[in-house]
Amino acid sequence: MNSGHMEMAQDNEGSSILKVRDISVRFGALLAVNAVSFVAQRGHITSIIGPNGAGKSTLFNLISGALTPSGGKVWFEGADVTGQRPGALVRKGLSRSFQITNLFFEISVYENLRLAAQVLERPAKLLMPLRSNVLARQRTEELIEQFKFADKVHDLAGYLSHGEQRRLEIAVALAGRPKMLLLDEPTQGMSHADTEETGRLIKDLAGDISILLVEHDVDLVMGLSDHVVVMAQGAKLAEGSPAAVRSNPDVQAAYFGREAAHA
Ligand SMILES: Nc1ncnc2c1ncn2[C@@H]1O[C@H](COP(=O)(O)OP(=O)(O)OP(=O)(O)O)[C@@H](O)[C@H]1O
Numbered sequence: 302m303n304s305g306h307m308e309m310a311q312d313n314e315g316s317s318i319l320k321v322r323d324i325s326v327r328f329g330a331l332l333a334v335n336a337v338s339f340v341a342q343r344g345h346i347t348s349i350i351g352p353n354g355a356g357k358s359t360l361f362n363l364i365s366g367a368l369t370p371s372g373g374k375v376w377f378e379g380a381d382v383t384g385q386r387p388g389a390l391v392r393k394g395l396s397r398s399f400q401i402t403n404l405f406f407e408i409s410v411y412e413n414l415r416l417a418a419q420v421l422e423r424p425a426k427l428l429m430p431l432r433s434n435v436l437a438r439q440r441t442e443e444l445i446e447q448f449k450f451a452d453k454v455h456d457l458a459g460y461l462s463h464g465e466q467r468r469l470e471i472a473v474a475l476a477g478r479p480k481m482l483l484l485d486e487p488t489q490g491m492s493h494a495d496t497e498e499t500g501r502l503i504k505d506l507a508g509d510i511s512i513l514l515v516e517h518d519v520d521l522v523m524g525l526s527d528h529v530v531v532m533a534q535g536a537k538l539a540e541g542s543p544a545a546v547r548s549n550p551d552v553q554a555a556y557f558g559r560e561a562a563h564a
Pocket of ligand 1: 328331333349352353354355356357358359360
């Protein structure tokens with residue numbers, strides 16, 4: 302028997318927001334994601350970790366609509382959204398942070414945020430055409446404050462540091478007030494200080510919204526997450542609270558083996 306630390310997802314906030322069941326995708330002979338299932342709870346930070354090539358980003362892409370699964374289902378807010386394109390998912394409240402490429406480098410921080418916040422105007426415009434752009438501008442100001450861009454509003458996005466671009470990327474993904482935010486390695490390439498700052502920011506966002514995080518930085522994941530899904534070789538190896546996952550012998554062998562040996 303293993304340690305018995307495997308846990309059911311804790312349901313503190315009362316309900317699940319995202320369910321993934323038996324999702325799979327094949328690239329030629331490689332079953333990159335193999336019948337993975339998990340549930341993300343509302344308001345929680347759910348993280349996906351695993352060694353290089355485990356299938357984390359592929360799983361993320363299956364959920365966010367960038368890839369179409371060859372089997373399995375994804376439900377968001379109780380509705381089957383399997384195989385829906387990213388644009389349709391964003392309109393339902395499931396937003397993802399793209400890897401920098403989502404920014405317009407040649408325009409300012411302010412304009413990047415205002416363009417992203419423009420989605421809030423569409424329903425309002427039908428009712429109140431004269432209030433054009435008010436909602437987008439309000440949301441832009443909020444994001445500038447929340448993400449500490451006050452002294453950078455006029456800087457071109459292309460001239461920001463790598464860490465600032467990643468932070469702007471998250472702000473852009475939040476502009477339309479999604480219910481859930483998918484983050485694929487938000488701290489990749491960041492300095493230690495920027496990583497810590499981004500970790501705090503993600504923690505602050507949770508509660509109001511739900512977060513699904515794919516991340517290499519295990520310490521960051523363990524400090525932030527309510528629930529951790531561990532992948533290895535395309536399949537789910539374990540899931541549970543950070544403590545349960547850390548003490549799971551299968552996880553230690555597959556993932557923390559080297560660290561455990563040096564502890
Ligand atoms: N578009 C693709 N075509 C073919 N093989 C792919 C494709 N995308 C990913 N793979 C393969 O699928 C497997 C899983 O890759 P994936 O990028 O999802 O892993 P990962 O856990 O995110 O890895 P890393 O931590 O290195 O980013 C790898 O063997 C990878 O080479």
